[in-house]
Amino acid sequence: xxxxxxxxxxxxxxxxxxxxxxxxxxxxxxxxxxxxxxxxxxxxxxxxxxxxxxxxxxxxxxxxxxxxxxxxxxxxxxxxxxxxxxxxxxxxxxxxxxxxxxxxxxxxxxxxxxxxxxxxxxxxxxxxxxxxxxxxxxxxxxxxxxxxxxxxxxxxxxxxxxxxxxxxxxxxxxxxxxxxxxxxxxxxxxxxxxxxxxxxxxxxxxxxxxxxxxxxxxxxxxxxxxxxxxxxxxxxxxxxxxxxxxx
Numbered sequence: 001x002x003x004x005x006x007x008x009x010x011x012x013x014x015x016x017x018x019x020x021x022x023x024x025x026x027x028x029x030x031x032x033x034x035x036x037x038x039x040x041x042x043x044x045x046x047x048x049x050x051x052x053x054x055x056x057x058x059x060x061x062x063x064x065x066x067x068x069x070x071x072x073x074x075x076x077x078x079x080x081x082x083x084x085x086x087x088x089x090x091x092x093x094x095x096x097x098x099x100x101x102x103x104x105x106x107x108x109x110x111x112x113x114x115x116x117x118x119x120x121x122x123x124x125x126x127x128x129x130x131x132x133x134x135x136x137x138x139x140x141x142x143x144x145x146x147x148x149x150x151x152x153x154x155x156x157x158x159x160x161x162x163x164x165x166x167x168x169x170x171x172x173x174x175x176x177x178x179x180x181x182x183x184x185x186x187x188x189x190x191x192x193x194x195x196x197x198x199x200x201x202x203x204x205x206x207x208x209x210x211x212x213x214x215x216x217x218x219x220x221x222x223x224x225x226x227x228x229x230x231x232x233x234x235x236x237x238x239x240x241x242x243x244x245x246x247x
């Protein structure tokens with residue numbers, strides 16, 4: 001990576017003597033990032049000194065981090081901001097392909113929850129409708145939870161969680177063979193997620209949200225939850241998900 005700095009005009013001045021405005025520009029083709037600074041003396045509104053730093057080479061559009069349960073990832077974008085707000089990429093087919101992740105999605109779904117500590121889940125689909133999910137929060141925040149139900153997995157029955165919010169912009173990648181659910185942490189929550197298989201009621205299953213054998217640490221013991229999810233079977237009464245099956 002090569003860094004070049006260009007001084008546009010004026011003398012060099014110390015930062016503590018000046019006020020500073022900065023912004024980002026992104027080259028649309030090469031992916032180079034330009035960081036531009038404009039320095040002003042407090043006594044005048046004119047720009048006395050400015051320079052541009054251009055970083056040549058690729059910069060991380062998405063950071064993909066593996067989690068403790070094999071096949072699960074947290075994906076964090078790199079927002080580019082200025083006085084108007086920000087722009088960020090939340091999905092990139094080429095980057096996902098380079099990491100061996102799913103790139104073919106068949107449905108985009110969205111849910112609205114209006115009561116804090118609403119729990120949805122834990123839902124899954126069996127083959128041939130087993131699904132990968134890509135989950136992110138548009139408004140509010142959630143504790144996103146997933147449980148390994150894969151037959152033969154060394155972490156079968158174990159769970160993990162990720163806080164997803166409109167502030168951290170993170171996305172959860174949850175592979176086939178997991179039960180998935182979430183608990184809202186704010187009063188208004190909009191969750192959007194992609195799936196790589198269509199919804200198929202005949203292949204759908206539910207794991208009880210508070211199964212003591214799984215031991216998920218939820219932020220509440222008295223959630224708002226549907227009757228169906230409340231009455232779901234526990235882990236010991238479910239068959240593991242056999243991902244080798246195709247019928």
